[in-house]
Amino acid sequence: xxxxxxxxxxxxTDTSSTAETTLxxxxxxxxxxxxxxxxxxxxxxxxxxxxQMNVYDSDKMLDVLGDSHGMQVTHDIDEADxxxxxxxxxxxxxxxxxxxxxxxxxxxxxxxxxxxxxxGGCVASQEGDNIQKRAPYVDMVFGPQTLHRLPELYDxxxxxxxxxxxxxxxxxxxxxxxxEKFDFLPEPKVEGYKAFVSIMEGCSKYCSFCVVPYTRxxxxxxxxxDVLAEIDNLAEQGVREINLLGQxxxxxxxxxxxxxxxxxxxxxxxxxxxxxxxxxxxxxxHPLEFTDDIIDAYAQLPELxxxxxxxxxxxxxxxxxxxxxxxxxxVYIDQINKLKAIRPDIHLxxxxxxxxxxxxxxxxxxxxxxxxxxxxxxxxxxxxSKRPGTPAAELPDxxxxxxxxxxxxxxxxxxxxxxxxxxxxxxxxTTRVLVEQVADxxxxxxxxxxxxxxxxxxxxxxxQKDELLGKLVSVRITDFVSPHMVKGELVEVLA
Ligand code: SF4
Numbered sequence: 102x103x104x105x106x107x108x109x110x111x112x113x114t115d116t117s118s119t120a121e122t123t124l125x126x127x128x129x130x131x132x133x134x135x136x137x138x139x140x141x142x143x144x145x146x147x148x149x150x151x152x153q154m155n156v157y158d159s160d161k162m163l164d165v166l167g168d169s170h171g172m173q174v175t176h177d178i179d180e181a182d183x184x185x186x187x188x189x190x191x192x193x194x195x196x197x198x199x200x201x202x203x204x205x206x207x208x209x210x211x212x213x214x215x216x217x218x219x220x221g222g223c224v225a226s227q228e229g230d231n232i233q234k235r236a237p238y239v240d241m242v243f244g245p246q247t248l249h250r251l252p253e254l255y256d257x258x259x260x261x262x263x264x265x266x267x268x269x270x271x272x273x274x275x276x277x278x279x280x281e282k283f284d285f286l287p288e289p290k291v292e293g294y295k296a297f298v299s300i301m302e303g304c305s306k307y308c309s310f311c312v313v314p315y316t317r318x319x320x321x322x323x324x325x326x327d328v329l330a331e332i333d334n335l336a337e338q339g340v341r342e343i344n345l346l347g348q349x350x351x352x353x354x355x356x357x358x359x360x361x362x363x364x365x366x367x368x369x370x371x372x373x374x375x376x377x378x379x380x381x382x383x384x385x386x387h388p389l390e391f392t393d394d395i396i397d398a399y400a401q402l403p404e405l406x407x408x409x410x411x412x413x414x415x416x417x418x419x420x421x422x423x424x425x426x427x428x429x430x431x432v433y434i435d436q437i438n439k440l441k442a443i444r445p446d447i448h449l450x451x452x453x454x455x456x457x458x459x460x461x462x463x464x465x466x467x468x469x470x471x472x473x474x475x476x477x478x479x480x481x482x483x484x485x486s487k488r489p490g491t492p493a494a495e496l497p498d499x500x501x502x503x504x505x506x507x508x509x510x511x512x513x514x515x516x517x518x519x520x521x522x523x524x525x526x527x528x529x530x531t532t533r534v535l536v537e538q539v540a541d542x543x544x545x546x547x548x549x550x551x552x553x554x555x556x557x558x559x560x561x562x563x564x565q566k567d568e569l570l571g572k573l574v575s576v577r578i579t580d581f582v583s584p585h586m587v588k589g590e591l592v593e594v595l596a
Pocket of ligand 1: 304305306307308311312313314348349387
């Protein structure tokens with residue numbers, strides 16, 4: 102499932118949050134440093150819709166153009182030479198949103214004809230050359246699996262400048278060329294102590310409502326050695342927390358040196374042995390392959406955070422069957438109970454679709470009951486909307502929009518109450534925190550992230566700063582600040 106991962110740094114209630122710490126900004130700084138000597142440089146602006154996979158992909162787009170053409174990242178669209186839109190088709194009217202944004206970009210291109218416009222991501226993958234038909238000023242179209250070919254597409258579009266984009270050759274590539282993308286991406290560059298590592302692409306689950314298998318292709322895993330080499334490199338650059346990324350990471354089947362297959366649980370063990378890696382997260386997974394060996398890893402690997410995001414989508418077996426999720430609610434609850442027996446302090450989050458075709462009052466009640474029973478730490482919930490080309494789009498959408506909205510409001514109240522309760526319950530406890538930065542608005546405090554993704558702020562002495570940044574520490578929580586933020590006092594350095 103495509104999911105927007107909660108990032109406490111962009112919590113609007115967090116007054117210490119800072120936009121400078123986004124991945125794009127980190128990439129910008131790195132690129133600015135590495136290319137400060139080259140002039141004149143082109144500037145690239147990227148806008149990202151959708152899930153964490155897209156955030157990762159956008160970062161890689163900036164990397165490849167920085168590496169190949171020395172381009173700098175800009176956050177000011179008016180000074181950009183290249184505009185990239187990384188699109189998402191998971192929500193309703195995604196295509197229309199893309200074309201409406203492109204309409205705004207068209208006006209920029211009318212003023213600056215040399216501007217190069219590229220559209221990537223899942224809408225590009227679905228719409229293909231239709232994008233250049235509807236928006237003939239778009240220079241490049243590429244899919245999630247071909248973003249590494251962006252430098253080539255850019256060169257092609259420059260070489261054929263006088264020709265209308267729709268008549269150019271080699272400026273559209275939305276193929277699924279196996280997993281070669283990763284072989285062509287530059288070495289990862291990071292600032293900070295956390296990094297995403299993509300371990301697989303695509304999804305083969307074909308949930309009836311989801312476009313991902315059609316836009317990103319079938320599941321393909323990166324070879325084990327490639328994943329570990331990237332993590333090793335990141336750890337050498339100071340990264341302490343690795344977030345393993347994929348649409349369905351527990352379907353990981355990476356080839357080993359000897360030709361045998363490494364499954365996800367085994368990968369977790371390998372990653373935990375990389376020098377410098379202190380914390381491991383993963384995003385996102387499917388209950389179908391949340392196997393006992395993964396659950397056992399929570400007993401064996403302290404590096405695995407005590408937080409699990411396991412999308413369930415509905416609390417009703419009838420709806421799960423219609424969604425083609427291929428498991429029942431009992432299976433899901435059983436998995437959670439096994440995990441809680443091993444990690445009693447585990448924090449849970451999930452994804453829910455409200456108002457799926459055929460959802461009765463009782464089905465919705467079952468979903469509400471599940472959320473209450475499992476007391477999720479936080480969750481993402483959305484009103485169902487048809488995605489063209491998916492099997493569910495053929496089902497009669499028989500739940501009225503008013504009912505969907507009422508159910509969503511009722512459901513989200515349960516989730517919000519639960520989030521608030523969980524955050525308040527942290528007061529008086531001690532929690533493990535990765536220390537990441539000095540708080541912009543409170544320079545006498547450091548900020549970090551707890552296992553359960555809450556931002557934790559605590560005071561420090563200037564002399565301690567270097568000793569604490571990038572370390573895992575234990576913090577006693579003293580105050581509730583906001584639903585996703587707490588304040589505390591340093592207890593000890595853990596690692
Ligand atoms: S598991 Fe289902 S919802 Fe998630 S990406 Fe695959 S098809 Fe989509």
